Amino acid sequence: MQAGNNRSGPTLNRRNFNLMVSGGTLAAILSGAGPLRAQQAGGTLTVAVATPPISLDPARNGGGVNEIFVSPAYEGLVHIDVDGKVTPRLAEDLRYTASDNTEFEIDLRSGLNYADGTPFDANALKDYLEYYVRAGGPFAATASVIDSIEVRSPYTLRLHLNRPAPNLVWQFSEGGMWGCVPNPRAIAERPEDLGSTTDGVGPYRLVAEQTLLGSEYVYERNPDYFEPESRHWDRIIVKVIDNPNARLQALLSGQADIVAVDPETGTAAVNSGLETVVNINGWIGLFLIDRDGKLVPELGDVRVRHAINMALDRDLIAQALAPNFSEPTSLVTLPGHPGYNEALEALYPYDVEGAKALMAEAGAQDGFALNMLVPSFDALMSRIGQVVSSQLAEIGITINIETATTFPAYAERVESGNFPVIVAAWGVGDVYSMFQQIIAPTGVINPLRAVHREMHELYETIARTPPSEAGPLYDDIIEIIADQAWFAPLMRSGEILAHGRHVENVNNSLTYPNATLVEPAAG
Amino acid sequence: MKRLILYRLAMALPLLILVSMLTFVLVSLSPGDAARTILGSNATPEQYAALREALGLNDPVLVRYWHWLVGAFEGDLGRSLINGQPVLTAVTQRLGPTVSLVSLTMVVTVVFGLILGIAGAVFGGRLGRIVDLLSLFGMAVPNFVLGVCLTAIFAVMFRLLPPGGYVAPDVSLLGWARSMILPVVCLSFFAVGILAQQVKASFSDALQSEYTFNLIANGFSRRSIIFKHALKNSALPILASVGVIFSAMLSGTVLVESLFYIPGLGSLAVMATAGSDLPIVQGVAVIFTLAVVIANFLLDLAYGALNPKLRTAEA
Numbered sequence: 034m035q036a037g038n039n040r041s042g043p044t045l046n047r048r049n050f051n052l053m054v055s056g057g058t059l060a061a062i063l064s065g066a067g068p069l070r071a072q073q074a075g076g077t078l079t080v081a082v083a084t085p086p087i088s089l090d091p092a093r094n095g096g097g098v099n100e101i102f103v104s105p106a107y108e109g110l111v112h113i114d115v116d117g118k119v120t121p122r123l124a125e126d127l128r129y130t131a132s133d134n135t136e137f138e139i140d141l142r143s144g145l146n147y148a149d150g151t152p153f154d155a156n157a158l159k160d161y162l163e164y165y166v167r168a169g170g171p172f173a174a175t176a177s178v179i180d181s182i183e184v185r186s187p188y189t190l191r192l193h194l195n196r197p198a199p200n201l202v203w204q205f206s207e208g209g210m211w212g213c214v215p216n217p218r219a220i221a222e223r224p225e226d227l228g229s230t231t232d233g234v235g236p237y238r239l240v241a242e243q244t245l246l247g248s249e250y251v252y253e254r255n256p257d258y259f260e261p262e263s264r265h266w267d268r269i270i271v272k273v274i275d276n277p278n279a280r281l282q283a284l285l286s287g288q289a290d291i292v293a294v295d296p297e298t299g300t301a302a303v304n305s306g307l308e309t310v311v312n313i314n315g316w317i318g319l320f321l322i323d324r325d326g327k328l329v330p331e332l333g334d335v336r337v338r339h340a341i342n343m344a345l346d347r348d349l350i351a352q353a354l355a356p357n358f359s360e361p362t363s364l365v366t367l368p369g370h371p372g373y374n375e376a377l378e379a380l381y382p383y384d385v386e387g388a389k390a391l392m393a394e395a396g397a398q399d400g401f402a403l404n405m406l407v408p409s410f411d412a413l414m415s416r417i418g419q420v421v422s423s424q425l426a427e428i429g430i431t432i433n434i435e436t437a438t439t440f441p442a443y444a445e446r447v448e449s450g451n452f453p454v455i456v457a458a459w460g461v462g463d464v465y466s467m468f469q470q471i472i473a474p475t476g477v478i479n480p481l482r483a484v485h486r487e488m489h490e491l492y493e494t495i496a497r498t499p500p501s502e503a504g505p506l507y508d509d510i511i512e513i514i515a516d517q518a519w520f521a522p523l524m525r526s527g528e529i530l531a532h533g534r535h536v537e538n539v540n541n542s543l544t545y546p547n548a549t550l551v552e553p554a555a556g
Numbered sequence: 557m558k559r560l561i562l563y564r565l566a567m568a569l570p571l572l573i574l575v576s577m578l579t580f581v582l583v584s585l586s587p588g589d590a591a592r593t594i595l596g597s598n599a600t601p602e603q604y605a606a607l608r609e610a611l612g613l614n615d616p617v618l619v620r621y622w623h624w625l626v627g628a629f630e631g632d633l634g635r636s637l638i639n640g641q642p643v644l645t646a647v648t649q650r651l652g653p654t655v656s657l658v659s660l661t662m663v664v665t666v667v668f669g670l671i672l673g674i675a676g677a678v679f680g681g682r683l684g685r686i687v688d689l690l691s692l693f694g695m696a697v698p699n700f701v702l703g704v705c706l707t708a709i710f711a712v713m714f715r716l717l718p719p720g721g722y723v724a725p726d727v728s729l730l731g732w733a734r735s736m737i738l739p740v741v742c743l744s745f746f747a748v749g750i751l752a753q754q755v756k757a758s759f760s761d762a763l764q765s766e767y768t769f770n771l772i773a774n775g776f777s778r779r780s781i782i783f784k785h786a787l788k789n790s791a792l793p794i795l796a797s798v799g800v801i802f803s804a805m806l807s808g809t810v811l812v813e814s815l816f817y818i819p820g821l822g823s824l825a826v827m828a829t830a831g832s833d834l835p836i837v838q839g840v841a842v843i844f845t846l847a848v849v850i851a852n853f854l855l856d857l858a859y860g861a862l863n864p865k866l867r868t869a870e871a
Contacts, residue, residue, distance in 0.1 A: 085827070087594055088639045169607050171595045228640035245649055246641055247827050248819035274720070274817045278704070282719035283817075286711050439830045442587035444596055477600070 077268040078536070081280045081289040085247045085273045089239065090227035091213035092161070093170035100208055105252045105269055106231035106239055107214065109207030110139065117369070119202060123153070123212060123234065127205060133497040134197040139205070141188040145234045145259055147216040153234045155190040160217040162192075164224070165210075172210065175466075197497035203463040236264045248273050281305075284531055291532040291539055296355035296413055302531035303357065310530045310539050311358050313367060315460035317417060318522035319405075320471070323453035324483040331397045332453055338518035340391040342381035344428045345421065349383075351524040354416050359526040365471070365514055367525055371464045371504060372511030380515055388428045400429025406452040408443045409436035417523065418456045450480035460527075464507060468492055472514065488513045560856055568849045572842065573625070579841040580621045583834055589613055590637035593831040611637055624838060633842070634835035636828075643839040646824065651843070653722045654809055654820035656732070658847075660740045661805060665747040666798065672748065673755020677763060678782060687752055694749025699808065703742040703815040710738060720816035739816045743808050747801045754797040758790035765789070791862050799855045803848050 086099035094103055110124035121127075123142050130136040145153040159182045166176045180195035192201070205212035216232040229246055231239040237252035244250050252269040254261070272289060274280045280292040281302055294302055299309050321341065326333020347361035363381045366372045392398055407418035415436075422432035435452070437443035447455055457478070461467055471478045472488065491510040495503050514520070532539050591607040599607075608614055612623070627634055633643035676687030711719035717738055723731030762768065763786055771781050810822035817823070821840050828836035 087596075093594065169603060169610070171599055174600050174603055225635070225640045228638075245819045246639055246646065247824065248817070272721075272817070275814065276817070279707075279720055279815070279817055282707055282712055283721070286715060286719045288718060288721060437587070439588055440593070440596070442592075444592050445588050448601070475600070 075265075075267050077270060078266040078291070079270045079272060079289045081272040081274045081283050081292040083273070083275055083277070083280070083293055087171070088228040089231055090168065090170070090224070091210045091215060092165045092168035092173070093228060094210055101271055102250055103210070103213055103231075104207040104235065105237035106235045106255075107207070107233035108212075108235035109209070110141070110205040110212030111202060113203065113206045113208065119206075122207075123214070124205065127202060129201075129499065130191065132499060134199045134201075134499065135194045135497075137192040137194065137198075137201045138185075139190055139192075141190075142259065143188045146257060147218075147232060147234060148238070148255075148257070149216065149218065151216050151218050153214065154187050155184045156187075157217045158214050159184055159190060160220055161214045162211065164220045168224070175204065175469075176211065199496055199498065199500050199503065200463045200465045202500075203466065208462065234258075236261075237269060281531065284533065287533075290536050291530055294529050294531045296358045296526070296529065299358050299529040299531060300356065307531045307533060308539075309357075310532070312527045312530075313360070313525050314462075314527035315458055316362055316365065316367070316522045316525040317359075317414065317458040318456075318520055318524070319421065320455045320457050320478060320520055321453070321518065322450075322455060322479070322481055322483075323403075324485075324517070324519055325481060327481055328451070328453040329401060329403045331395065331401045332403070334395040334397070335518060336391045336395040337397055338521075339381070340388040340395070340397075340428055341425065341430070342518050342521045343384045343388040343391070344430075345381075345424055345521060345523060346383045347523050350417065350420055354413060354420070355524060355526055358529050359524040362522050362525045363515065364511060365459070365461075365467070365520055365522055366464055366507075366511050367461050370461060372507035374508060374511065377512060377515050381518075385427050392428055398429070400431065402431040402433060403453050404433045404435055404451075406443070406446055406455040407434050407436050408440070408456065409438055410440065410443070411458070414456050414458060421456070421523075448477060448480050458526075465495060468495075468510075472519065483519070485513070485517055485519075488517065560860060561853075564849075564853045564856060568846075568853075571849060572845050575845045576625070576628075576838055576842055577621055579838060580624065580834065581617055583829060583832065583837050584617045584620075586829075586832065588832050590832045590834065593638055593833070620834075624835070628838075628842070633839050636833050636836050638831055638833045643835045646836055647821065647839045647843055650820050650824050652724060652820075653818045654813070654822060656722075656725070656736055657739055657743065657809055657812070657818065657820060658802075658805060660736055661743045661747070662798075662802065664740055664744040665751055665801060665805075668744070668748045669751025670755055670794075672752035674759055674782070674787075676752065676756040677759035684756070687756060691749040691753045691756075694745045694747075694752075697745065699742050699746060700811055700815055702745055703738070703812065706738050706742060707816075720818065722818045722820070735818075739812050739818060742815070743805060743812045746808075747805060750801060751794070751797060755790070755794055758793045759786055762786040762790040788862065792859065795855055795859055795862070799852055802851045806844050806847060 080101065082101060086094055086102040088094050088099075089102060089106075091103050091107055108122050110122060110127060112120045112122050114120065121142075123145070125140045125142055127137065127139045130138045139155075139158070141153070141155060141158065143154075147153060151157070162176060162179060162182060166173050166179075178194050178196055178198045179192050181193045183191045183193065185191055198204075200209075201211075203209050207213060213233065213235075215227055219227055219232040230241045234255070234257070236255055236258045238255045240251040240253050250271045250273075252271075254264065254267055258264070272283070274283060274292075277293075277295045277298040278301075280289070281294055281298045283289040284292045284302070284307065285305060294309070299311075302309055319341070321332060321338050323329055323332045324338070331337045342363060347363065351359045351361040362378060364373065364377055368375070389398070392400070405418065405422065407415060409415045409418075418434050418436075422434060425432055432454075435446075437446055446452060447457070459467065459471065468476075470476045473479065473492065474482050474484050474489065488510060491506055491513065495506045495510065498506060530539055589608065591604055591611055591613060595604055595607060612620060615623075624634065633647075635642050636646060672687050672690065676684045707719045710717045718735055719738075721735055723735045725732040763782075767789075768781060768786065771785060776785075809820060810825055812818070813820045813822035814826055821843060825837060825840040827833075828840065
């Protein structure tokens with residue numbers, strides 16, 4: 034589940050675009066800055082983001098925004114870049130060995146050791162996967178798909194699954210966290226310390242004595258890293274600054290090299306002549322949770338859900354609330370992702386009269402009222418909530434906005450099943466993994482357990498179809514989801530990063546600048 | 557005086573218990589819990605239930621508070637529910653920035669409050685009105701507005717000072733001083749305004765009292781009258797407001813530390829409260845309560861030393 038500053042899973046085939054900004058005032062602003070980064074490798078990269086990780090323990094970690102804190106120390110078995118290209122890292126190879134996605138084999142890179150000399154091998158990975166379930170982190174349930182783990186040789190292991198799972202390559206990337214393997218000795222002897230320290234074979238190590246959990250995380254090169262030349266910086270500091278304006282000011286004053294910004298401060302960054310990068314990795318919109326009309330009978334009628342989709346002026350919303358950093362959309366997947374079909378974007382043109390006619394057809398011409406949950410801790414989603422309620426008022430739907438001021442409170446109320454409609458942001462990540470959360474009958478964001486027979490048959494079929502052959506199935510299921518209007522997506526957007534010109538190559542990241550692999554290089 | 561000390565000590569314990577209990581109950585009552593913070597909403601309801609059980613969140617609030625209290629008396633403040641860090645470590649790591657911020661702000665407040673207040677009272681007239689105006693301004697401008705303006709001007713426009721963050725004095729004394737200037741100005745602005753008003757009022761009273769006329773009539777120097785007699789006699793109400801200002805300032809650190817992203821106790825409290833991380837919230841609450849108790853105790857001692865009535869009563 035995503036809520037603005039708590040995005041999860043990185044995405045495959047993510048489209049990203051660079052907004053190269055002309056820097057008329059850049060020189061003026063940077064003129065007072067300290068020395069720019071040296072041309073050669075070395076030095077310190079300082080990144081400022083909005084939220085601290087829940088835990089540094091990969092097994093208890095939420096993924097997504099937490100990735101930047103974990104991957105420097107652990108890396109992943111594979112890296113998936115913004116175009117969806119998979120590059121082996123700590124693994125040499127991984128592949129399905131059964132045609133129905135129920136067996137998966139991994140060959141690990143050999144000769145890697147943890148700081149205390151413990152080898153990184155198949156047993157280490159086995160221990161970690163078992164710990165992953167035991168530790169009970171946010172995604173522990175995902176690993177329950179593993180039935181048994183067979184160590185076939187010191188560096189090869191095979192997973193036997195108890196049901197088909199087509200998303201394991203992603204799971205073993207640094208975003209999926211299954212590939213971020215801590216020292217098996219730490220897991221056995223002091224697992225509670227993994228939350229506040231790191232013990233991996235990745236390119237950097239956390240300097241615990243200089244780190245202030247929740248505020249500042251300091252990493253230094255791991256002298257034993259297997260590919261030291263692939264790393265640019267000697268030190269990486271990740272600061273947590275919750276206020277977006279303060280992050281921008283940290284960038285402007287030279288305290289940080291790259292900062293995460295929101296659409297508003299992103300525009301300010303553009304106006305200040307800074308460079309910004311957007312990785313479109315998710316969408317924001319309405320989850321029409323009550324598809325069966327259990328709370329609000331009218332919502333059970335698909336025509337009413339169509340009317341809602343048609344009453345929303347997506348172009349206006351995207352342009353007004355996140356200009357430069359978003360695109361209007363009415364689909365739950367993204368360009369370049371499985372199932373994306375541009376023609377479907379035209380399914381719900383903005384048409385208030387048409388929407389009213391549909392409402393009348395459904396017998397709801399007199400309108401109705403519903404409660405909508407808005408995560409008010411996210412400025413953009415707060416505004417979206419207000420715009421949506423005024424646009425839906427045009428077709429007679431009265432929205433009572435209820436706000437959640439913290440993420441835990443929001444998550445609790447989403448799952449309570451008491452809200453027929455919620456405003457949410459969703460990082461698409463792996464599309465199948467997204468389906469597990471938002472459409473599966475057991476999905477956490479399907480709290481009223483709605484089922485659509487055809488949709489769910491397709492979902493089951495995708496699970497057991499080799500990923501390379503599943504394309505047409507994704508096309509079909511996305512079309513059904515759009516047609517059934519289980520959602521009213523409004524805009525696709527993603528992490529916005531601002532940086533000065535002294536760093537380059539910032540765009541190649543999954544969710545945040547992945548400091549471990551595709552490092553921003555000094556320009 | 558001995559009785560005063562004993563009384564203060566006897567009061568400190570129930571106060572600590574009361575504050576920690578109120579904090580515990582209030583944070584427990586707020587929506588969401590640590591299990592939710594840890595799991596987000598990706599987890600299944602069963603997993604959530606299991607984690608709640610493991611974290612002991614299913615016990616009644618008072619039972620959990622009792623466990624905490626027993627631990628605290630044994631010197632164990634527990635571990636963060638979220639990242640497992642011992643509370644004592646988390647709190648001591650962040651003590652430095654908050655102590656720097658609060659102590660520097662107190663010094664600035666007292667020095668400028670006294671100078672402005674005394675100047676206003678002694679010179680009166682236009683200067684007095686200017687002091688009034690400045691005080692009113694200090695009291696009227698919310699510190700978050702001031703903080704944003706200060707940052708925009710001094711950190712972003714002129715790039716004279718860092719916009720936030722904290723540098724430990726043992727890393728760089730100059731860096732520490734520079735990192736403290738804006739937050740201290742921001743936090744002391746309001747307090748200087750209040751204190752200057754208080755000083756001006758008490759000082760004016762002292763200067764217009766009968767004993768001052770007597771002293772003038774007896775040929776005492778102006779300097780002696782102002783700094784020896786009037787200052788001493790107006791000290792009691794000033795001390796009382798210093799105590800109140802100190803307590804208000806501790807709550808002020810919560811906002812100012814967030815504004816200037818200073819990794820201190822205030823920002824820790826904000827983070828822990830948002831994540832329902834009760835042991836950490838409790839740790840900060842206990843430290844703040846202790847600070848208030850100790851500060852008031854010291855003020856009482858000063859009060860006793862300055863107030864002849866108290867001294868004779870004790871004797």
